[in-house]
Amino acid sequence: MEEDISLTAQKLLKSINEFRRISKHGSPIEGLTHSEAMLVFCIKKNISSDEAGIKTSELSRVLKVASPTITQQINNLEARGYVERNADKNDRRAVRIKLTEAGEDVLRKTFKAFNEMIEGLVRYLGNERGNELADLLADAVTYFSEIKMNS
Numbered sequence: 001m002e003e004d005i006s007l008t009a010q011k012l013l014k015s016i017n018e019f020r021r022i023s024k025h026g027s028p029i030e031g032l033t034h035s036e037a038m039l040v041f042c043i044k045k046n047i048s049s050d051e052a053g054i055k056t057s058e059l060s061r062v063l064k065v066a067s068p069t070i071t072q073q074i075n076n077l078e079a080r081g082y083v084e085r086n087a088d089k090n091d092r093r094a095v096r097i098k099l100t101e102a103g104e105d106v107l108r109k110t111f112k113a114f115n116e117m118i119e120g121l122v123r124y125l126g127n128e129r130g131n132e133l134a135d136l137l138a139d140a141v142t143y144f145s146e147i148k149m150n151s
Contacts, residue, residue: 039073040082043099044107052086053096082106
């Protein structure tokens with residue numbers, strides 16, 4: 001019994017490592033590093049359309065990355081036309097970051113492509129196995145969330 005669990009754990013670990021390997025070789029947004037893509041998603045997720053933007057320090061806190069690293073990524077995104085900097089109306093020392101129309105457009109295209117890829121996976125697996133995978137992944141998230149809360 002314990003040997004079966006160990007073999008299954010090894011098989012699962014191998015699959016997880018393969019996912020990691022595949023994801024390291026590219027970003028969901030063409031032409032951006034994985035870190036820059038995550039930053040674009042974070043900007044979109046953490047500001048509403050009527051806001052002036054998000055501060056670099058807030059992005060740093062959310063992503064748990066040093067501010068100089070965020071600043072360099074913002075510089076790269078700004079050079080590509082995906083983000084813009086605006087002065088904070090309440091604090092002249094602060095700068096707010098938001099997506100440009102080009103940034104919003106590339107994000108829409110990325111979401112569409114990602115959705116098509118997941119739908120392709122469901123077609124490949126079949127609806128029943130796709131639902132089973134979704135349920136198993138939800139259970140895994142619950143398990144790891146409980147471990148994190150208890151540690």
